[in-house]
Amino acid sequence: MMKETIIRLNKVSKKYHDKVVLSNVDLALKHGELILIKGDSGEGKSTLLNILALLEPIDSGDIYWQEKNISQLDIKGKKRLRKVNMSFIFQDYNLFEDLTLEENLKVFLRLSTNKKEDEIEADIHTYLKKFKMEDRKSIFIKLLSGGERQRIAIMRAFLANKSIIFADEPTANIDEENKKMIVNYFKEWKREGKVILLVSHDDFYDDIADDIYRLHKGNLSKVNRGGVK
Numbered sequence: 001m002m003k004e005t006i007i008r009l010n011k012v013s014k015k016y017h018d019k020v021v022l023s024n025v026d027l028a029l030k031h032g033e034l035i036l037i038k039g040d041s042g043e044g045k046s047t048l049l050n051i052l053a054l055l056e057p058i059d060s061g062d063i064y065w066q067e068k069n070i071s072q073l074d075i076k077g078k079k080r081l082r083k084v085n086m087s088f089i090f091q092d093y094n095l096f097e098d099l100t101l102e103e104n105l106k107v108f109l110r111l112s113t114n115k116k117e118d119e120i121e122a123d124i125h126t127y128l129k130k131f132k133m134e135d136r137k138s139i140f141i142k143l144l145s146g147g148e149r150q151r152i153a154i155m156r157a158f159l160a161n162k163s164i165i166f167a168d169e170p171t172a173n174i175d176e177e178n179k180k181m182i183v184n185y186f187k188e189w190k191r192e193g194k195v196i197l198l199v200s201h202d203d204f205y206d207d208i209a210d211d212i213y214r215l216h217k218g219n220l221s222k223v224n225r226g227g228v229k
């Protein structure tokens with residue numbers, strides 16, 4: 001079965017001042033796929049992620065949403081697409097330090113979804129259990145470890161239940177055992193038809209990636225994996 005494309009970049013270029021960060025980049029994100037982006041520091045991985053997330057304007061090229069050209073969409077329209085369809089796992093977590101874990105999840109869901117209060121409560125309960133964090137729910141975020149925060153950031157993206165997940169080095173602080181757990185969640189997301197765009201140096205994800213790309217000097221090239229997926 002052909003996988004449906006959600007978002008696609010066509011010959012997208014971007015520079016900051018004189019520095020070319022992306023040069024004629026083509027990339028399609030399809031339902032049920034995990035795409036891994038690698039590249040040295042400063043090569044433009046976050047810029048690429050931000051462009052796909054409609055957070056960063058482009059200099060030239062086109063962006064298609066379900067094969068409709070949205071390059072000219074205004075900020076409001078982009079924001080709407082983002083709110084309905086996209087969630088993020090960032091390196092700095094963006095958690096509220098002075099709220100408890102449970103309060104964090106509630107505030108997040110109120111802001112990022114249109115779920116009703118009883119749905120929010122039920123979902124939080126389910127996911128706290130799933131991520132084995134029920135016993136941490138009343139603890140202030142500032143008292144939790146780096147690994148726990150990272151798991152919470154990932155749990156939050158699950159809870160938001162959007163079709164595209166953008167993750168920038170999501171497991172930098174996580175031990176092997178928890179990494180395996182996270183990888184299993186990514187697999188579950190793929191099975192549900194979600195798209196995951198992952199920026200990571202970690203070879204840990206190579207096996208579950210449908211495609212791996214390397215960004216270098218503005219060019220995005222597919223890594224040849226010798227036919228093995």
Ligand SMILES: Nc1ncnc2c1ncn2[C@@H]1O[C@H](COP(=O)(O)OP(=O)(O)OP(=O)(O)O)[C@@H](O)[C@H]1O
Pocket residue numbers: 016017019021039040041042043044045046047048
């Ligand atoms: N808003 C901006 N204004 C000017 N230059 C920028 C801006 N954002 C990024 N850059 C520059 O563009 C280049 C690519 O940055 P980007 O953050 O996308 O790289 P990266 O591959 O994600 O790096 P890292 O792995 O270190 O996070 C860098 O040289 C950076 O300094």
